Amino acid sequence: xxxxxxxxxxxxxxxxxxxxxxxxxxxxxxxxxxxxxxxxxxxxxxxxxxxxxxxxxxxxxxxxxxxxxxxxxxxxxxxxxxxxxxxxxxxxxxxxxxxxxxxxxxxxxxxxxxxxxxxxxxxxxxxxxxxxxxxxxxxxxxxxxxxxxxxxxxxxxxxxxxxxxxxxxxxxxxxxxxxxxxxxxxxxxxxxxxxxxxxxxxxxxxxxxxxxxxxxxxxxxxxxxxxxxxx
Ligand code: B1M
Numbered sequence: 001x002x003x004x005x006x007x008x009x010x011x012x013x014x015x016x017x018x019x020x021x022x023x024x025x026x027x028x029x030x031x032x033x034x035x036x037x038x039x040x041x042x043x044x045x046x047x048x049x050x051x052x053x054x055x056x057x058x059x060x061x062x063x064x065x066x067x068x069x070x071x072x073x074x075x076x077x078x079x080x081x082x083x084x085x086x087x088x089x090x091x092x093x094x095x096x097x098x099x100x101x102x103x104x105x106x107x108x109x110x111x112x113x114x115x116x117x118x119x120x121x122x123x124x125x126x127x128x129x130x131x132x133x134x135x136x137x138x139x140x141x142x143x144x145x146x147x148x149x150x151x152x153x154x155x156x157x158x159x160x161x162x163x164x165x166x167x168x169x170x171x172x173x174x175x176x177x178x179x180x181x182x183x184x185x186x187x188x189x190x191x192x193x194x195x196x197x198x199x200x201x202x203x204x205x206x207x208x209x210x211x212x213x214x215x216x217x218x219x220x221x222x223x224x225x226x227x228x229x230x231x
Contacts, residue, residue, distance in 0.1 A: 004030060008041030008073065013048055015065030017072035024076040034080040035200075038108070042073045046104065070104055074111070081111045091141040092206065093173075095123030095132060097156035102149035105179060108199040109145060113206060118143075129156065129163035136169050143206055146192075148179040157182070158190040165191075174209050178202060 004027045011019040020042075027037045049066045052058040058066075092113050096106045103125045110120050121139050123131055127146075136144060144164070148154045157177050164170045174193040177186070187195035194209065196202035 005032070005037065005040035005044070008037065009045035009048065012042060012045030012066055012069045012073065015062065015069050017069040020069045021072040021076050024073045028076070028080070034077050037073075038077055038081070042070055042077075043108075046070055067104060074107065078111055081114070089118045089207065090143060090209075091121065091139060092118045092143045092145060093121045093123065093132070093135045093139055093141040094145040094147070095127035095135075096125040096147045096149075096179075097153050097160065098126055098128050099156060100148050100150050100153035101125045102147070102179075105149065105199070106145075106147035109147065109178065109196075109202045111199070113203055118206060129160040132160045133163050133167045133169065136164065136173055137167070141173060143174045143176060143209060145176045145178070145202070145206075148177070148182060151181045154179075154181060154186065157186075157192065161191050176202065176205060176209075 004023060008020060008023045008027065011023060024037055024041065027041065028034065032040075046066065049058060049063055053063050092110075094106060094110050094113075096103055106122075106125070110122055113120055121135060121141065123135055132144060132146070135141075144160075146157050146160060148157055161170070161175060164173070164175070175191075176194040176196060177190070177192045178196045178198075182195060184195040194205045196205045
């Protein structure tokens, strides 16, 4: 009998949304932590989907069905990941950049931030630079997070940073970027304050944003750089 986390991963791969939701609940009832279920079940299953999609063994409809199953599992986990007694750690505006419809990773980042006590404003997907600017003006967050999953939409991160500069709002917010094709080097190039390789690191980086910026994906070469002296 496969481990329950493996069962979650394989049911997610098959797009069995009801089974995934039930198994996630069962794993929690058995004492698995929400973060274990997320990493070892849901993300593990979606990683396999990604590998097989890349290899041409899966096609868009199958990926969408798997994504639906991921959402079903996340529906069970969301309240637990968001549970926190802590006062608001800060306001965080988040969105997937213009031209990009991928939202699973962005939603995970958002959930983890909420779990860590951040108040989030989710702009959704395909977010124009002007919409990020308007949200910063309206909500006055301490941080703005942008997600991109396509190499072709990464340029929108730069455009958004530039739009914030032009609007005179750049100095009022810290900017974090992430998503599979995004790197720390790219983050620095476009003038973002921070990069996070995954949802858990996004929380660490956001928490430490006041004094320490940038993490790298590999623990071996993990570096943290002090903010420029202006901060
Ligand atoms: Co798309 N897709 N997709 N897709 N898709 C990728 C990204 C791709 C790598 C697949 C591949 O070819 N191997 C490829 C991009 C190639 C490239 O640009 N180099 C690709 C492509 C090409 C496309 C289309 C163009 C396909 C087509 O139509 N021909 C199309 C584009 C649509 C558009 O956006 N305009 C498309 C469509 C889709 C679906 C709609 C079918 C679906 C999205 C459903 C949805 O999101 N609601 C989909 C999916 C599911 C994928 C894969 C398989 C999985 C993405 C995912 O959800 N991963 C993906 C392959 C892959 O990534 N291996 C792929 C799980 C998620 C938990 O990880 O999003 O990386 P991720 O998020 C992580 C970190 O990156 C990080 O934390 C998260 C959690 O740890 N992170 C942040 C993310 N955002 C962050 C922000 C932060 C910090 C960290 O701070 C703000």
